[in-house]
Amino acid sequence: LTHSLLQNLNMYTEEARKLMGVSLGRLKRWGCSRSFGLGTKLPFDEQFIIDSLSDSSIYMAYYTVAHLLQGDIDGNSVGILGISADQLDKSAWDFVFQGRKYSESCKISEEKLVAMRKEFDFWYPFDVRVTGMELIYNHLAFCMYNHTAIWPDEPHRWPRSFRTNGHIYIEGKKMSKSTGNFITAASAIENFGADATRYTLACSGESLKEANFRKIDADVVVEKLYTEKKWVDQVMDSMDSFSDSEPDSIFDVAFEMQINQCIKDAEKHYEETNFYGVVLSVFSDMQSCRNEYRDNCKAMGVSQKSKLLKRFIQVEAILMSPIIPHFCEHLWEKLGMKGSVRFATWPVGDVDTIVLDKMNYIQQLCSNIRKKLKSKKASHVTISISKGHPTWKKEAIEFARKNWQDGVDGNEKDKLSEFILQQTSSPSEKNAKKFASILMRDFQERGKEVFDIGGLSFDEAEIIKENVKFLQNKIPITSIEVNFTE
Numbered sequence: 001l002t003h004s005l006l007q008n009l010n011m012y013t014e015e016a017r018k019l020m021g022v023s024l025g026r027l028k029r030w031g032c033s034r035s036f037g038l039g040t041k042l043p044f045d046e047q048f049i050i051d052s053l054s055d056s057s058i059y060m061a062y063y064t065v066a067h068l069l070q071g072d073i074d075g076n077s078v079g080i081l082g083i084s085a086d087q088l089d090k091s092a093w094d095f096v097f098q099g100r101k102y103s104e105s106c107k108i109s110e111e112k113l114v115a116m117r118k119e120f121d122f123w124y125p126f127d128v129r130v131t132g133m134e135l136i137y138n139h140l141a142f143c144m145y146n147h148t149a150i151w152p153d154e155p156h157r158w159p160r161s162f163r164t165n166g167h168i169y170i171e172g173k174k175m176s177k178s179t180g181n182f183i184t185a186a187s188a189i190e191n192f193g194a195d196a197t198r199y200t201l202a203c204s205g206e207s208l209k210e211a212n213f214r215k216i217d218a219d220v221v222v223e224k225l226y227t228e229k230k231w232v233d234q235v236m237d238s239m240d241s242f243s244d245s246e247p248d249s250i251f252d253v254a255f256e257m258q259i260n261q262c263i264k265d266a267e268k269h270y271e272e273t274n275f276y277g278v279v280l281s282v283f284s285d286m287q288s289c290r291n292e293y294r295d296n297c298k299a300m301g302v303s304q305k306s307k308l309l310k311r312f313i314q315v316e317a318i319l320m321s322p323i324i325p326h327f328c329e330h331l332w333e334k335l336g337m338k339g340s341v342r343f344a345t346w347p348v349g350d351v352d353t354i355v356l357d358k359m360n361y362i363q364q365l366c367s368n369i370r371k372k373l374k375s376k377k378a379s380h381v382t383i384s385i386s387k388g389h390p391t392w393k394k395e396a397i398e399f400a401r402k403n404w405q406d407g408v409d410g411n412e413k414d415k416l417s418e419f420i421l422q423q424t425s426s427p428s429e430k431n432a433k434k435f436a437s438i439l440m441r442d443f444q445e446r447g448k449e450v451f452d453i454g455g456l457s458f459d460e461a462e463i464i465k466e467n468v469k470f471l472q473n474k475i476p477i478t479s480i481e482v483n484f485t486e
Contacts, residue, residue: 001148005158010128033054037049054146064122068115169210170212185197192219193222196222200221224283229327229331258286259308282316328341357438362464380479383481400451413440416439
């Protein structure tokens with residue numbers, strides 16, 4: 001049963017899952033009792049004590065009813081149900097946790113136990129248990145064994161996920177009071193502020209690796225937050241200088257799609273408790289898209305849309321609020337929003353990958369032309385578009401058509417990359433992987449129709465003609481001609 005629990009348990013990383021599998025195998029020889037130390041006496045032989053780990057790892061279930069039983073955090077007074085500890089016998093817990101029939105010998109009324117049972121039914125099981133990786137080998141393994149033992153026929157009561165983490169290092173070394181290599185929360189807040197400290201910790205390490213907190217990183221974060229705050233303040237104070245018309249150009253729509261994509265990426269990272277990934281998606285990728293949008297509008301000689309800039313700030317505030325709440329409260333207030341950003345609805349938005357493909361195509365085309373020209377001065381550029389795909393692409397598409405079915409995963413993408421590299425006229429490994437990734441993404445979104453258009457979701461000549469002015473200003477050149485080749 002416990003191994004079946006592990007199969008469905010979210011451990012967040014494959015490394016943690018493997019370690020848990022090893023741990024479960026080792027514990028089959030664990031002695032569940034001892035003759036001295038901490039623990040509960042064995043009911044049928046009180047000379048032995050139940051090992052404390054074997055006895056204590058379902059206390060999460062108690063959390064669901066603690067507020068009804070305890071009048072304070074220490075349990076020094078009875079709770080709102082007026083139940084004392086001596087009244088809580090086995091029959092009471094059997095009723096609450098296992099739904100067994102009410103015992104007439106129970107010292108607690110059935111009405112009160114029903115109230116406790118409702119709380120337990122509502123809150124259990126727990127969604128996530130966060131703790132250190134060293135507990136994989138004992139506490140967490142016992143937690144799994146005890147849950148499957150007490151609720152063998154109720155897998156919906158079993159834990160849903162364990163999130164384990166490594167230790168925190170300071171400047172690449174273990175924290176130690178004796179060597180003075182440590183930072184208190186108070187001193188970190190005093191030196192860097194609460195938000196910069198939280199941001200730095202989010203970027204310090206993921207998975208089971210040691211998180212490395214460096215002062216130089218915290219100083220850089222302080223500068224990042226200051227720079228972003230300054231930009232937001234300037235934009236909001238001069239919002240009237242931006243266009244208030246609806247987004248209409250490809251650059252407007254692409255920027256909106258990029259924001260929506262960052263929302264989806266951040267949501268995925270939060271679900272995986274990958275806070276570094278959140279920071280990269282929002283404070284790196286999304287800001288890069290914003291800067292690119294600004295530069296594109298400048299090249300076109302048009303104003304940025306105020307609606308999109310406000311949308312950007314709003315999304316940034318909501319997505320980053322769990323990590324840097326004080327900073328995001330400032331952004332929220334600057335937007336003129338009511339209440340706290342903590343209660344804001346999570347943003348949503350559709351992502352049109354065809355729009356993003358067009359945008360990426362134009363940006364890449366611009367970059368390629370500039371690389372070709374290098375330092376040469378030119379007033380005219382001719383762009384030749386092939387009427388068909390090169391042989392390796394045709395063969396790659398046909399390979400995917402024959403082998404890909406619904407539910408394909410990353411392994412199929414890797415197989416396609418390997419197939420491409422085996423072709424006589426194969427591209428570089430980087431381009432092979434890029435084409436395989438794009439084809440996989442399009443297949444997952446649009447199905448087999450992607451093979452009929454060869455993986456290309458738009459007309460190249462049309463998108464170039466629509467953006468001639470942008471290319472002329474960005475490169476820069478005077479004129480562009482488009483022709484077709486075999």
